[in-house]
Amino acid sequence: MRYSEMFLPTTKETPSDAEIASHQLMLRAGMIRKLAGGIYSYLPLGYRVIRKVENIVREEMNRAGAQEVLLPAVQPAELWMESGRWNMYGKELLRVRDRHNRDYCIGPTHEEVITALVRDEIQTYRQLPRNLYQIQTKFRDEIRPRFGIMRSREFGMKDAYSFDATEEGAEESYRKMFDAYNRIFTRCGLHFRPVEADSGNIGGSFSHEFMVTADSGEDAMVHCTSCQYAANLEKAECPRPKEGASQGAECLPLEEVHTPDVRTIEEVCAYLDVAPRDVVKTMIFMCDAKPVAVLVRGDEEINEAKLKNYLGCDSLELSMDDTILEVTGSPRGFAGPIGIKCRIIADHSLNGMENFVVGGNREDYHIKNCNSTRDFGTSEYADLRVIREGDMCPRCGGEISIVRGIEVGHVFKLGTKYSKAMNATFLDRDGKEKHMIMGCYGIGISRTVAACIEQSHDGDGIIWPMSIAPFHVIITPVNMKDEQISRAAEEMYERFVADGIEVILDDRDERAGVKFKDADLIGVPLRVTVGSRGLADGTVEVKFRQSGKVDKIPISTASDFVTGAITDV
Numbered sequence: 001m002r003y004s005e006m007f008l009p010t011t012k013e014t015p016s017d018a019e020i021a022s023h024q025l026m027l028r029a030g031m032i033r034k035l036a037g038g039i040y041s042y043l044p045l046g047y048r049v050i051r052k053v054e055n056i057v058r059e060e061m062n063r064a065g066a067q068e069v070l071l072p073a074v075q076p077a078e079l080w081m082e083s084g085r086w087n088m089y090g091k092e093l094l095r096v097r098d099r100h101n102r103d104y105c106i107g108p109t110h111e112e113v114i115t116a117l118v119r120d121e122i123q124t125y126r127q128l129p130r131n132l133y134q135i136q137t138k139f140r141d142e143i144r145p146r147f148g149i150m151r152s153r154e155f156g157m158k159d160a161y162s163f164d165a166t167e168e169g170a171e172e173s174y175r176k177m178f179d180a181y182n183r184i185f186t187r188c189g190l191h192f193r194p195v196e197a198d199s200g201n202i203g204g205s206f207s208h209e210f211m212v213t214a215d216s217g218e219d220a221m222v223h224c225t226s227c228q229y230a231a232n233l234e235k236a237e238c239p240r241p242k243e244g245a246s247q248g249a250e251c252l253p254l255e256e257v258h259t260p261d262v263r264t265i266e267e268v269c270a271y272l273d274v275a276p277r278d279v280v281k282t283m284i285f286m287c288d289a290k291p292v293a294v295l296v297r298g299d300e301e302i303n304e305a306k307l308k309n310y311l312g313c314d315s316l317e318l319s320m321d322d323t324i325l326e327v328t329g330s331p332r333g334f335a336g337p338i339g340i341k342c343r344i345i346a347d348h349s350l351n352g353m354e355n356f357v358v359g360g361n362r363e364d365y366h367i368k369n370c371n372s373t374r375d376f377g378t379s380e381y382a383d384l385r386v387i388r389e390g391d392m393c394p395r396c397g398g399e400i401s402i403v404r405g406i407e408v409g410h411v412f413k414l415g416t417k418y419s420k421a422m423n424a425t426f427l428d429r430d431g432k433e434k435h436m437i438m439g440c441y442g443i444g445i446s447r448t449v450a451a452c453i454e455q456s457h458d459g460d461g462i463i464w465p466m467s468i469a470p471f472h473v474i475i476t477p478v479n480m481k482d483e484q485i486s487r488a489a490e491e492m493y494e495r496f497v498a499d500g501i502e503v504i505l506d507d508r509d510e511r512a513g514v515k516f517k518d519a520d521l522i523g524v525p526l527r528v529t530v531g532s533r534g535l536a537d538g539t540v541e542v543k544f545r546q547s548g549k550v551d552k553i554p555i556s557t558a559s560d561f562v563t564g565a566i567t568d569v
């Protein structure tokens with residue numbers, strides 16, 4: 001492409017509403033423009049990168065045996081009623097009504113559509129396994145779209161769905177996608193890590209998120225500094241303490257203390273002059289409409305995902321004041337385990353713990369010297385807390401570290417959740433009718449592009465890896481008015497195009513400094529500078545955007561040199 005003809009509106013100023021580097025740079029490099037909150041247009045440069053990522057995804061999905069389809073974006077409500085998600089999905093689902101007053105949604109994901117399609121077309125085990133994927137625009141009415149296309153409302157996703165006849169087959173399908181995802185993100189030049197994620201009632205390690213490490217990431221990534229263990233914060237297991245929390249201290253007698261209007265952990269600590277780890281908080285949850293008291297140490301947090309899995313319930317929420325009053329006999333802020341009228345579950349770290357402070361189940365009172373073994377009406381202990389930096393690794397005992405990450409992909413074994421709800425069955429070898437076992441696998445195409453910029457940029461702009469760069473090389477003639485220079489640049493451009501190199505010729509009548517700035521901003525991996533000094537001895541300068549390395553190359557071999565640099569990676 002000739003720069004002078006391109007639709008490439010770059011800007012010098014950093015847009016004030018863009019908080020993170022990728023958002024700022026995509027706007028400045030003329031890749032995207034906002035149409036409405038969380039809705040963006042892709043300009044030519046941006047769309048070229050999107051297409052590069054899509055092609056890598058497509059190649060690897062095909063290689064893994066998946067077949068490409070394209071499903072409708074607009075989906076009838078009836079399908080979502082069958083799966084039960086029409087009412088469950090909430091406000092992220094954009095609902096629309098047609099002229100006949102029929103309800104539809106704009107697809108945020110496609111489990112319903114694909115399950116209906118496969119249910120109608122597949123009858124026997126001989127037609128299984130199948131894996132179908134598409135690359136398509138999704139719409140989710142995110143409550144807080146932000147960071148440009150990192151978390152937008154309309155975004156590009158690759159979603160794949162596998163259907164198997166057996167558990168082993170489903171696990172194999174999962175593994176193939178897991179491996180394909182590793183290849184995809186490696187080819188996109190990303191530093192990433194698959195982390196174990198919560199798989200709800202499926203259990204096992206059958207859900208992984210692919211996380212790109214970046215300080216601006218919205219997710220916390222837990223990993224061990226000694227072994228390969230990695231999980232997201234929701235899923236990360238805390239090892240069960242060997243001896244419980246007992247310090248071998250003497251159990252002191254219970255003591256009720258007057259604590260007027262002292263409710264939070266901070267207030268209790270300040271008032272009684274104790275540390276948060278010597279206080280136990282009691283939270284009342286409603287688990288499928290039944291109250292449960294959940295206990296963790298004052299310096300820990302309850303992990304609701306782990307709690308929900310442990311309880312095996314469909315719905316879990318914190319109780320309202322009237323339930324708290326009913327089970328504790330006091331208003332909010334004074335709940336404790338002693339004498340409470342509901343099931344009690346405590347985190348492992350409380351097992352054997354001595355002489356700590358709890359709520360008194362009486363307005364304005366707490367109790368000192370509670371001892372779990374002596375005073376609890378329960379011996380129900382479980383892993384319920386949120387893991388913390390420096391904790392012990394649940395696998396090897398090493399040290400846990402927590403870093404920020406961006407979720408770019410997610411693989412999930414669904415089991416029979418949708419095939420049961422929507423009656424997607426097949427006739428097995430033994431002539432019995434069975435539900436297909438499903439998996440679903442998503443990659444945020446647009447988010448992957450943003451994540452790549454987060455990881456790979458500097459003060460001057462984007463630094464594209466060769467594999468997804470919008471162009472491989474930009475030819476920069478330092479002065480278009482100098483006929484010798486412009487002719488040499490034109491000739492080189494023709495040669496590069498003929499050799500299949502994706503090249504921009506910066507034929508603008510601008511100062512060299514302006515051209516260099518734009519080349520750095522849009523992040524083209526190689527820049528070939530054509531100037532009179534080089535031409536005098538028949539050479540050009542090739543500069544690598546990433547390393548800053550500069551090579552002086554004879555004009556006659558420039559195309560070979562560039563081709564080598566492109567295929568080298």
Ligand code: ATP
Pocket residue numbers: 109140142149150151152153155157407408409410442443444445446447448
């Ligand atoms: P998140 O927790 O970030 O909202 P999710 O768990 O809702 O993601 P999935 O339903 O697993 O995401 O979707 C598959 C992939 O689609 C994600 O891994 C992510 O890369 C991408 N994605 C999801 N929501 C968005 C969004 N609002 N904008 C851009 N990409 C998104």
Ligand code: MG
Pocket residue numbers: none
């Ligand atoms: Mg989401």
